[in-house]
Each structure stands twice: as structure tokens, then as C-alpha cells.
Amino acid sequence: MRRGTVLLALFLASCMGGGDRPAPIRERKSGPITLNRPTPRETQQCFTDLSRERVRYSALPDRDFGGGCVVTGAVQLIDIGVPVTNLKSMRCPLARSFAGWVRFAVAPAAKQILGSELVRVESFGSYSCRAIIGGNAAASGRMSEHGLGNAVDVGAFILADGRKVRVETGWKSDDPAVRQFFQVIHNSACKRFRTVLSPDYNAAHYNHLHLDMGRGPFCA
Structure with missing residues (x-):
């Protein structure tokens, strides 16, 4: 066996286990x-954009939570016109x-396709x-965008x-209107966010849409 091949095999072994x-x-x-x-200028502009759109929010201090989890330029959304449950801090561009x-x-889409107000x-x-949860081997151990707000x-x-x-239950619903609703809001999300992950992406996303402003563009 050639020396280069031996070195490659040893390297791969160390990556797969024991390292x-x-x-x-x-x-x-x-x-x-x-x-x-x-506060950076782009964050100030984002705050202005939210106020102009009559989004009620509270600006949050930049915080280092440890473990690489650092949230900067964040807000707590108070009122966007429709109540949203379980929101914590979000970086302002994501909130916008x-x-x-x-x-x-x-x-x-809810009104036009499903016939009822959201x-x-x-x-x-x-x-x-x-x-990251449910990622491939390359993403294993990498910080989730959730850890950055x-x-x-x-x-x-x-x-x-x-x-x-x-x-x-609706992503592949037997009801064509529900499927169309999800198709429309998914397509719109892909134009607004850097990464959009749906149940079509992997098993970890079977019950939600993941929306982030990190790497991308990627839409699945």
C-alpha cells in the first residue's frame, strides 16, 4: 500500500472515531x-424599518450566552398584527x-386559499x-442559527x-387547498429568508418550517 494511501486511511479513521x-x-x-x-448602522435601519411597518418590538441588549451562542442586534417582537406563540429574542433582520x-x-393565503382569517x-x-439537529455528518456539532437568534x-x-x-399533517394533506396554502407560503418564505427547511428536507423537520437568515440561499 502506498504511503499516501496509508496516511489517508489513518486520517479517515481518526475522523470517524477515536478523535x-x-x-x-x-x-x-x-x-x-x-x-x-x-449599535451598527444596519441594525439601526432595521429598527426604523420595523417602526415604519408599525411592528411593536422591544430592542434587546447584545448578549453572550456562552458556548458560542451570541445574540446581537436582537428584538423581542410584541405585536406584528397576528399573535405568535413561543418567540424569544430574534435578530432584527429575521424579525423584519x-x-x-x-x-x-x-x-x-389563509384568507384567499383556505377562506378564513389567520x-x-x-x-x-x-x-x-x-x-444543528438532524444535519448530515458535515454539519454535526456546528452551531445552529437558533443559537445566534x-x-x-x-x-x-x-x-x-x-x-x-x-x-x-397539512404538508401532504389530502385537501388540495391546504397543500396549496403550504406551497404558497413556502415559496414566499424562500424569497424572504436565506434558508427555508420543510418536511421535504429531512425527518427532523417533519412538523415545522425552519426559517433563518444565515447561510444560503437554500430552499427545501
Whole structure:
């Protein structure tokens, strides 16, 4: 066996097992550290955009939560016109895109396609200090955009007529109107966010739409 082949085999063996694994991603036990930094111009512009669109929000301090989880230029959304459950801090560009998507894509699609007003969006949350879940080997141990306050997962939509339209059961629903609703809001999301992951992407996303402003563009 050639020397180069031997070295390659040893390298692969060290990658697949026995090598050093990355430290788990978790917040520091002592709590977050507030970062006293000037607010960048693009963040100030984002705040202005939210105010102009009459989105009620509270600006949050930049914080280092430990484990690589750092959230800067973030807001807490208070009122975007439709109640949204389980939201924590979100970076302002994500909040701006999310508010626009709900207002100008999801709400009209619910009315026009499903025949009922959108009254609530149910999310699985935004900020969470963790690694990517359900990724491939290359993504294993890599920081999730959730750990940067740069992603939100949406699981269901509540309509005025009492229907709860879940991603889990509606994505491949027997009802063509429900399927069309999800197709329309998915296509719109892909134009507003850098990465959109649906149940078509992998098993980890069987029950929600993942929307983030990180790497991309990628739409699945």
C-alpha cells in the first residue's frame, strides 16, 4: 500500500472515531454577559424599518450566552398584527422578514386559499443555544442559527373558523387547498429568508418550517 494511501486511511479513521469530539454547545451556567457595543448602522435601519411597518418590538441588549451562542442586534417582537406563540429574542433582520412573511404571505393565503382569517401563528421558538439537529455528518456539532437568534421554527396556523393547520399533517394533506396554502407560503418564505427547511428536507423537520437568515440561499 502506498504511503499516501496509508496516511489517508489513518486520517479517515481518526475522523470517524477515536478523535477529539467538539465540546457540546450549551449556555454558561453563570448566565449571559451583556456586550456593551455601539449599535451598527444596519441594525439601526432595521429598527426604523420595523417602526415604519408599525411592528411593536422591544430592542434587546447584545448578549453572550456562552458556548458560542451570541445574540446581537436582537428584538423581542410584541405585536406584528397576528399573535405568535413561543418567540424569544430574534435578530432584527429575521424579525423584519418574519413579520413581513406573516402579514403579506401567510395571512392573505389563509384568507384567499383556505377562506378564513389567520388569528394565530404557533412557533416552536426562535433562540435556542444548541447545535444543528438532524444535519448530515458535515454539519454535526456546528452551531445552529437558533443559537445566534437567527432562526425561527413554525409549526401551525390557527384560523378564525377554528381550524388548526399543522405543518405535520397539512404538508401532504389530502385537501388540495391546504397543500396549496403550504406551497404558497413556502415559496414566499424562500424569497424572504436565506434558508427555508420543510418536511421535504429531512425527518427532523417533519412538523415545522425552519426559517433563518444565515447561510444560503437554500430552499427545501
